[in-house]
Every structure is written in structure tokens, then in C-alpha cells.
Amino acid sequence: MRTKVAAILTATLLTGSLLASPGTARAQLTAGDDLLAAARAGTSERLVSSRPSPAEVQRALVKIARASDxxxxxxxxxxxxxxxxxxxASVGHGPLRLLFVTQQHGDEPLGTPAAIRALWTLGVPDTPWQRALLKRVTLDVVVQANPDGAVRNQxxxxxxxATGDYAEPGVGYDINRFHNPLTPIADNPVPExxxxxxxxxxxxxxxxxxxxxxxxxVQPDGRETTASILWPTSPLVTDTxxxxxxxxxxYDAMTKLAGANVTRYPGGDYEGIARNAYGILGSASLLVELSELxxxxxxxxxxxxxxSMLATVQGxxxxxxxxxxxxxxxxxxxRGPSLPSATTHTEDAA
Structure with missing residues (x-):
């Protein structure tokens, strides 16, 4: 039985039997559609803007929770x-736990609407695909981890x-530098x-x-990078x-199914970065950086x-x-050099 369910789930990813977002006429995509088609169909009605406020996020999550029964x-x-x-926001009741975090940096918003869309796709329909999937996994999503930064676009x-390393005096702390597993949580100055x-x-x-x-x-072939990814690089991670x-x-999902140009992110090894911290603690950990196009x-x-989110859950x-x-x-x-005249984030070593 387990083998049969795994085969169904694998086929689902390849054929894209994913539910579109609210307002889509069909309840489920038919066999022969792929995940890219599912993603495109899922854009017919947007639950939040591309740069949502905390109030928008709240309204969207409440709508999803109600629609999901x-x-x-x-x-x-x-x-x-x-x-x-x-x-x-949590969905599923399986033994395998997953955690997604969006918008630790308030001026980096696009992961948040993606997560809201993924929560709808995974939780609102009640099809054999969703039921089989959610018996195996439990997904927790911290949606917009930095709401104070989001309202200020900072x-x-x-x-x-805020004072000390990884702080901007008079402004605040860089949340993504304060996940250090070597520091007692009670001594961490950042509530988020x-x-x-x-x-x-x-x-x-x-x-x-x-x-x-x-x-x-930009890459040597002239194409622009649209996303970058990186696993933990801290020497304290015993197995990557x-x-x-x-x-x-x-990488496979984003390039083949979304058409992204994905590169390896040149991140640092500081253990307080979430990518490194949760790798040190023993999770399979990944940073996904969407380019600011x-x-x-x-x-x-x-x-x-x-x-990326659906492929991770499915896999x-x-x-x-x-x-x-x-x-x-x-x-x-x-990842190649900065595009000339492009605005850059201060994200090096994220």
C-alpha cells in the first residue's frame, strides 16, 4: 500500500494534478497537465498583493482556513x-514535519504570497491527492516573520x-542573524x-x-539570475x-517547471543565519533567494x-x-556578478 501511495504522489507531481486557486472553474487539474500548468492556473485569483501588509496576510489566512473546513x-x-x-499556518497531520519561513527581511516580500497560494493548494481542496499527501506530512509556515519590517519596507x-552586531542603531535587528543554536533562546534579543x-x-x-x-x-551567458539557493555551509553542520x-x-523544480534561472547563492558560514542554524540542529535546510526583478x-x-514549496512538500x-x-x-x-546599475540588497552571507 505504501508503494502504491508513493507512486500516486510521484505521478501527481509529474502530471500536475494540483488544485488551482479560488475562483478557478475546475476543481482539479486533469492528467496530462504539469506542475507549471498548475502554477499558472493557480494565479487566476490572488489572495494578497505581491507586497502584502500584515492585515492582508491575516485576511487571506482566515479566508483559507474557513474554506479548508x-x-x-x-x-x-x-x-x-x-x-x-x-x-x-499549519496543514497536514503526517509524521514528517516541514517548516517554511517567509519574509524575515521586511523588504523581501515575495515568499509570503507564494506561501499563501501554496497553503490554499494544499489545504482547501479535499481530493485523493491532498488526502494522501497530508497523511504523510505536516507543514508549518511562519507567514511574514517580520511584520514590523514589512509595514516599513525595511x-x-x-x-x-537595537545595538551590537547585525543591528542598525535606531532601526532594529537583522532577524536572520539571530538563530544561533549555541546561544540560549532566553538570551536572544530578537523576539521574532x-x-x-x-x-x-x-x-x-x-x-x-x-x-x-x-x-x-547576470550569468556569463548573459542570462539574468532569477533565483539562487544554498544549503548550510557552517563547519558545525556534520552532514549536509x-x-x-x-x-x-x-533546483530541478524551479528550472524545469517554473522556468527560473537558478544559481548557487554565495552565502557565509555564520551559525546565526537560519540556513546554517537549522542545519546545525539537524534539519535539511535551504535558503531560497528570489531576485528583485x-x-x-x-x-x-x-x-x-x-x-519550490509544492515540490518540496511532494518530494x-x-x-x-x-x-x-x-x-x-x-x-x-x-551566481554571477551584479547586473550593472541594479539595486542590490545587503544580503551577502544570508
Whole structure:
């Protein structure tokens, strides 16, 4: 029976039997459609804008939870430094736990609408595909981890008293530098990071994927990078095999199914970065950086992250993720130089 279900799930990814978003006429895509077609069909009605406010996020999550008849569960893992809820959406009841985090940097928003779209696809329809998938996995999503930064369109959280490394005095802390597993959580000065760390310890996810945005970069062949990915690089990570398999899975999905030009991100090895921290703790961990393309390409970037999310969940559920050759990660091309005159994020070493 287990083999049969795995085969069904694998075929689903290849044929794209995924439900479109609300308002789509068909309840389920038919055999022969692929995941890219599913992603395109899923854009017919948007639940949030490409740069959603915390209020937009709340309204969308409530709508999804109601439409899902309880399959999508809502909660909060804490509050931001300014008192806004740090929203958690969960779907599935399987033993394999996954954790996605979006918008740790408030000015890097596109992972958030992608996550909302993925939550609808996974939780609202009640088809054999969804039921089989959600018996195997439980997905937790911290949606818009930095709401204070989001309302200000700034990288940092809001903490005028912030001082020390990875802080902007008078502005706040860089949340994605405060996941250090070597620091007691009670001593962590950043409430958003503390909350995510506590969630990790409560759920022990097998997979953690952190969605960010980067500047604009060009490859030697002249093509522009549209996304970059990286697994943990801290020397404290004893085994990166599963993280590298996760990277390959995402590379294949984003390039083949979303049409993205994906490169290897040149990140650093500091253990406080989420990508490294959760690898140190034992999860398969991945950073996904969407390039900040012109606004008219925001939908393409959202779809890229959406495909990444669905492919990760699918690969974990059917077990295909763990059969990938991790050495293939070394063939992911390095990110090229900045595109001339392009605005860049201060994301190096993320």
C-alpha cells in the first residue's frame, strides 16, 4: 500500500494534478497537465498583493482556513517587537514535519504570497491527492516573520534600542542573524527569532526552507539570475547530504517547471543565519533567494517560490527527495556578478 501511495504522489507531481486557486472553474487539474500548468492556473485569483501588509496576510489566512473546513489551522508563535502576531499556518497531520519561513527581511516580500497560494493548494481542496499527501506530512509556515519590517519596507525588525552586531542603531535587528543554536533562546534579543527557534524545538522539522530576496545578477551567458539557493555551509553542520538533496529538488523544480534561472547563492558560514542554524540542529535546510526583478515580473517570481514549496512538500511526502544524488548540488552554477546599475540588497552571507 505504501508503494502504491508513493507512486500516486510521484505521478501527481509529474502530471500536475494540483488544485488551482479560488475562483478557478475546475476543481482539479486533469492528467496530462504539469506542475507549471498548475502554477499558472493557480494565479487566476490572488489572495494578497505581491507586497502584502500584515492585515492582508491575516485576511487571506482566515479566508483559507474557513474554506479548508479546518484542514488549514491558524495560530501565532509569538509577537513581534512592536506587538504584531507572528502568524503560523499549519496543514497536514503526517509524521514528517516541514517548516517554511517567509519574509524575515521586511523588504523581501515575495515568499509570503507564494506561501499563501501554496497553503490554499494544499489545504482547501479535499481530493485523493491532498488526502494522501497530508497523511504523510505536516507543514508549518511562519507567514511574514517580520511584520514590523514589512509595514516599513525595511530589512530589519523594529527596535530603536537595537545595538551590537547585525543591528542598525535606531532601526532594529537583522532577524536572520539571530538563530544561533549555541546561544540560549532566553538570551536572544530578537523576539521574532526566539519564536521561530522555539517552534523548531517544539516540532523538530525534518526540512526547513527560508524564503528571501536578493538583488539582480547576470550569468556569463548573459542570462539574468532569477533565483539562487544554498544549503548550510557552517563547519558545525556534520552532514549536509539531505540539505543538498533538498537543493537539487528545488533546483530541478524551479528550472524545469517554473522556468527560473537558478544559481548557487554565495552565502557565509555564520551559525546565526537560519540556513546554517537549522542545519546545525539537524534539519535539511535551504535558503531560497528570489531576485528583485521589475515589478511586472513579480508574478513569475511568486510562481517560482510556489513551485519550490509544492515540490518540496511532494518530494518529502513520496520519498523521492531522499533518493536524489546529493553530488548534483555541486553542478548548480555559481551566481554571477551584479547586473550593472541594479539595486542590490545587503544580503551577502544570508
Amino acid at each position: 479546518g484542514r488549514v489551522r491558524l495560530g501565532a508563535i509569538g509577537r513581534s517587537n512592536e506587538g504584531r502576531p507572528l502568524r503560523l 530589512r530589519y525588525n523594529h527596535d530603536p534600542s 527569532s526566539r519564536a521561530i527557534l522555539r517552534l523548531w524545538h517544539a516540532t523538530r522539522p525534518r526540512i526547513v526552507v527560508d524564503y528571501h530576496m536578493q538583488g539582480r545578477y 547530504t539531505t540539505s543538498r538533496q533538498l537543493a537539487v529538488r528545488n 521589475p515589478e511586472d515580473q513579480a508574478e513569475f517570481q511568486i510562481r517560482t517560490a510556489y513551485v 518529502a511526502a513520496d520519498g523521492s527527495l531522499w533518493r536524489i544524488d546529493p553530488a548534483r548540488a555541486d553542478t548548480i552554477p555559481a
